[in-house]
Amino acid sequence: MAIALWLGLVGYFGGETVAVAAPTHPSVLGSLFSFSGKRPDNLGVHDGYLSDCPASPNCVSTQSQDGVHYIEPFTYSTSGEEAFAQIKQVVESMDNAKIVTADDHYLNAEFTSAIMGFVDDVEFYLDDEAGVIQVRSASRLGESDLGVNRDRIETIRSLLNP
Numbered sequence: 001m002a003i004a005l006w007l008g009l010v011g012y013f014g015g016e017t018v019a020v021a022a023p024t025h026p027s028v029l030g031s032l033f034s035f036s037g038k039r040p041d042n043l044g045v046h047d048g049y050l051s052d053c054p055a056s057p058n059c060v061s062t063q064s065q066d067g068v069h070y071i072e073p074f075t076y077s078t079s080g081e082e083a084f085a086q087i088k089q090v091v092e093s094m095d096n097a098k099i100v101t102a103d104d105h106y107l108n109a110e111f112t113s114a115i116m117g118f119v120d121d122v123e124f125y126l127d128d129e130a131g132v133i134q135v136r137s138a139s140r141l142g143e144s145d146l147g148v149n150r151d152r153i154e155t156i157r158s159l160l161n162p
Helices: 002-009 026-032 080-093 148-160
Strands: 059-061 097-102 106-112 119-127 132-139
Touching: 059 148, 080 097, 080 106, 080 119, 080 132, 080 148, 119 148, 132 148
Parallel strands: none
Antiparallel strands: 059 132, 097 106, 106 119, 119 132
């Protein structure tokens, strides 16, 4: 269906020129060309760790051992539970965010891009032992995200610490 619409948009379909009104609203475009991918089965906390980032640069993690993927963990001056509740509030207020799983120590959210429907999986883990909140944000598809995952985590950090 999407290919037929695309062919119609470029004016060629079965040798005939077809006039088709192109959708302009981002949600319509996103539904026509959705690149959501499959939800990874490695999400969650395993023995105190979030999953490793893949080799591609479209992921950041506080528990990564390399500079390409590493991002600083979230620190807090209140109780860990209060800080974690604030993260949940910030994520709930963000455009294109959907919380998939949330409890007192773990939050998984999906962020969907408005235009193409790319989905990024974002995880927060209240690590009582280390006294920080661990974070992982990864694109489901593609090689590069042009820094979107890192920027999103830094935006959330800035909203917590204005």
